Amino acid sequence: MATALSKPPPGFVTLSALDAGHLSLPEHMFVNDADPVKKNLVPSLSFLIRHASPDGSVTNLVFDLGVKRDLNYTPAQQNELDIWRPLITETDCAKSLRNGVADAPGGASNGVLLDPTKDIDYIIISHAHWDHTGTPSDFPTATFAVGSGTLDLFQNGAGPAYPSIFFNKDELPALRTVEFPPVVRTGVYGNEPFAPKHTPLPSNTQAKPPAVAASWAWKPFGDLPNALDFFGDGSLYVVDTPGHIYGHVNLLARLGERRYVYLAADCCHDRRLVTGEKEIGLYDDGHGGLRSIHTDTEEARRSLERLKTFLKNHRAEGNEVELILAHDPVWRKENVHACWPGKV
């Protein structure tokens, strides 16, 4: 009894969507039985998550930074941008934080709502792809947190499937970045032996992770086998979701006693994969075979199935869980009220 009473009540966060650029996805690269030439203009969403401490102080965390405003990518990345055009970059993550999302209630503010140069404490990047890393230099005081292996991936790539020319070695500030602990896996994931290695925190680090980070560990949460309690109060879980690319993570945010939002990043790029109307798209890999948009298609399929099972069972237990994909134009259109300074 004493144990139950001394356990602190669960914490909650608020969550707002941020416009952070748009790109166009060739449909056949994402779903099966697609029109071979059709492209869909989609957002690359960022999210602002605000966490209040018992002392009343508010911590601001941003999940994903979207597309780079100036498209200042490596030459190899630039050469591939045509695949994703049309691209829209005029409203990026930093601008959305500063002025609010233009069409949201209270958006297009003339004043500064949040100053990216000093008001953002943490930035979690879901994975190393160009349309999620945005412009980290806009956030000179934030601590970055990424999945294990992400820093090595930026530095060295990961074998023939992920040449280093498609990554910027200095994408993230090494001294202000912390990697989540490695996940112990069974079986082979991706193109081992090229899988990137974990980077421990350097001794001269300037990163300021939450105090609880010293005891961060992957534990089951419902049907999710590997979830990490970011603030240590059950308000925000980082969820290991292997398959798309090394280090890919999702977030589960707790907004109320039984109210959650699941940010699925690139677990899938089309809501019809969640409803079961479509399967993961396969296309020519340029070497006589087929590939998908994921590093390890089977692993990505398992991550998506686990997510569907989690949603089903967590809802059956009486919880409300809203699922938001990084690139869902329908969600963005229907949820203007949830865009900063509005909230979900």
Ligand SMILES: [Zn+2]
């Ligand atoms: Zn991606």
